[in-house]
Amino acid sequence: MVEWLRKSQQKFALLTNGVQWRLIHAGPDYEAWCEWDIALWFEEGEPSDQVRALLHLLSPKALTPPKEGEPAPLVAAIQDTRKGQAELSANLGERVRLAVEHIIHSSGEVIDHLRAESVAVSPRDVYIAATRLVMRCVVVLFAEARELLPRTDPVYNDSYSLQGLRGQLDNFYAVADAEACESCGVCETRCQMEAITSPEGKAVVDRSRCIGCALCLTTCPSGALQRLGGRDVRCLQERLGLLEGGP
Numbered sequence: 533m534v535e536w537l538r539k540s541q542q543k544f545a546l547l548t549n550g551v552q553w554r555l556i557h558a559g560p561d562y563e564a565w566c567e568w569d570i571a572l573w574f575e576e577g578e579p580s581d582q583v584r585a586l587l588h589l590l591s592p593k594a595l596t597p598p599k600e601g602e603p604a605p606l607v608a609a610i611q612d613t614r615k616g617q618a619e620l621s622a623n624l625g626e627r628v629r630l631a632v633e634h635i636i637h638s639s640g641e642v643i644d645h646l647r648a649e650s651v652a653v654s655p656r657d658v659y660i661a662a663t664r665l666v667m668r669c670v671v672v673l674f675a676e677a678r679e680l681l682p683r684t685d686p687v688y689n690d691s692y693s694l695q696g697l698r699g700q701l702d703n704f705y706a707v708a709d710a711e712a713c714e715s716c717g718v719c720e721t722r723c724q725m726e727a728i729t730s731p732e733g734k735a736v737v738d739r740s741r742c743i744g745c746a747l748c749l750t751t752c753p754s755g756a757l758q759r760l761g762g763r764d765v766r767c768l769q770e771r772l773g774l775l776e777g778g779p
């Protein structure tokens with residue numbers, strides 16, 4: 533059907549086996565389609581949204597080019613969607629790459645520690661593990677955005693949800709007690725968000741950069757850092773896999 537559309541220079545075809553109906557569009561190097569099932573065409577004797585959508589897509593208004601040389605509104609909508617998909621893929625790819633880099637960078641200390649104990653950790657293993665972790669997060673975030681996971685359930689939201697976790701972290705921030713700070717600089721190197729500086733030798737947290745991960749709290753030898761807001765630090769760190777034995 534797609535080849536037939538291309539060869540005959542037709543934009544759309546409607547195909548059915550009597551039960552399912554498929555509206556197909558073939559572009560020069562892509563195709564798009566949507567499908568209906570007649571079992572869902574009527575609800576309580578009234579035409580359903582599916583029928584209304586089919587009628588709308590097949591209407592002269594949707595299929596007629598507004599001017600010669602311009603695409604029909606339906607073709608223009610499909611092309612816009614394709615542009616949006618390309619942008620989304622490029623953005624997602626870049627963010628996944630950054631997240632993988634970030635995880636690998638953050639894991640350097642642990643990997644060095646393992647290597648010092650003669651545990652074989654190849655760069656390939658680290659890359660695969662980091663990519664797998666990020667892609668799992670992407671899948672969970674996608675499922676949560678589409679409400680395929682029970683985000684409205686407080687148990688799920690508070691204990692398992694990535695968006696719930698993000699919301700909790702948004703409430704966290706660290707503060708440094710200048711008097712207790714021993715100026716060792718550990719927290720500054722530990723913070724992945726470059727939120728800590730020592731302008732006058734003592735640690736200072738930039739709250740606008742701090743994501744509340746609490747890594748600095750658990751590494752400060754003098755207990756000069758404290759957290760404000762949010763919930764239990766250790767619980768969150770375990771869920772982020774930042775502590776030994778974490779997921």
Ligand code: SF4
Nearest residue numbers: 723742743745746748
């Ligand atoms: S809580 Fe995390 S992001 Fe904030 S200062 Fe400490 S290490 Fe940096």
Ligand code: SF4
Nearest residue numbers: 713714716717719752
């Ligand atoms: S780790 Fe603690 S003692 Fe060291 S610089 Fe940071 S706040 Fe100060």
